[in-house]
Amino acid sequence: MSLAPLPRLIIEPLVRAALLEDLGLAGDITSASVIPSDHRSTVVMAARQPGVIAGLDAADLAFTLVDPEIVMRRHIEDGDAVKSGDVIATIEGPSRSLLTGERTALNFLGHLSGIATVTAGIAAAISGTKASVACTRKTTPGLRALEKYAVRAGGGMNHRFALYDAVLIKDNHVAISGGVAEAIRRARAGVGHLVKIEVEVDRLDQLQEAMAVGVDAVLLDNMTPDQLREAVAIVAGRAITEASGRVTPATAAAIAASGVDLISVGWLTHSAPVLDIGLDFVEAAGAA
Template sequence: MTNLSPLPAIMIEPLVRAALLEDLGRAGDLTTDAIVPKDRHAATVLSTRQAGTIAGLDLATLAFRMIDRAVDMTVHRADGSDVAQGEVIASVNGPARAVLMAERTALNFLCHLSGIATATASVVSAVRGHTAKIVCTRKTTPGLRAVEKYAVRAGGGCNHRFGLDDAILIKDNHIAIAGGIRPAIERARSSVGHLIKIEVEVDTLAQLEEALALAPDAVLLDNMLVEELRQAVAMVAGRAITEASGRITPATAPAFAATGVDLISVGWLTHSAPILDIGLDYREHDGQV
């Protein structure tokens, strides 16, 4: 993935700090403190156990460095890189105690975020040749939304809303409580500024026709079959951004993309993607600090 901007350290530092404190508990790393001499240095590498797309190296680096700034982590394959099984993506060298204390926290972030990037890349690859963009949702791990959405970008995807405060998305429950599509859109439009976009979720072509009469910026075409989706895109005819959603996989994504829809939103990228298996492998030590 090219042009991937890293997240500022101020955004990721609290996440890494909290994870390290959770792991170290009240007494630190009892195992490492008991077994590993204070003056022992270690040379290790982060290597892939399976092919995939990398994300989360900055969080891994910060985990090691927060335990001991003497730890040096040299990245060989940057976030967004597609890697083969058995590939070395970074070298980690420094005080052995610090390396071992931070190992699990670093790998938890790296494996989880690389799993999201890998899953995203698989769907992005499936729709290559079509204009549809793959986007994530707000179905994220509490507290990890910023880094999980970063991982989606690392995999070549795009981001949907980051939260409730950056756009209006009128869903089925909003419509039901408001008393219909018209009052929901009209109230939304009267309540926000000119820079806030309005998207409305529809389940049927009849609902879509009603929504289009009120000129929303985008329509979420939820759980439609491919042929119905094709008809919906034709009805919209460029008057609004079209988004398809609902149990879309790499196998089914090409058919959805072929309808001409603008966006395909995939919730499981962040809530259910399996990890990418990455390990920390010990190479050697040089004895003294």
């Protein structure tokens, strides 16, 4: 698949912060005391369960920021599917440094691969429909760029990245503004001409109100597949339709069959289980 990598400028501060958290004020006292300073090793990073990989750049940086002598040779790329036992990368370098960077590398790779894996599961469930699966802003603080990248690696799409790049009028905005139409009018008057406006509705009468004044996208919240079909008919192609709420691999197909354009799923990023990936010793290269 074609997947544009994140710039190192985005990834490096996150990996560096994670390493500093782990190393603290004294460094890796276990490896420093147990492993000779001139010892070198080769290790393999392997999948212990099937899934989709994401986060190899972060894992690579976790090692090379510890020690630029470490070399990681990838056997697959982000977005590739793996089976249990598949070797993801072979890593060579000073043994102390390999062990120091191991946990941070695996933390990033396992977490991001977990997100890519569950995203791929939803994408597979809605295959053959016009719908795409999208993430939300329900991300781990500080890791949004990486987690949204992992969604793309799994075949999903990104919703807005933050509060500044699109207008999303939610139920509380509507309540405070006095109605759907008034909230849309205020938003249109308050933002630039290139900013898209989406409004969340949970009733069809609210949807009718939104379409009467015009909007770029509608978030159809917690509607049944039958209600979604009716909503898609009301919109009639005049706006992007997004379904949200109660989405699981079991319900996704019926939601997609309603004809919506997008299905947004918060748990892709906030509750995806970590993909089990291990780092296994292959051989010692002895002294440098």
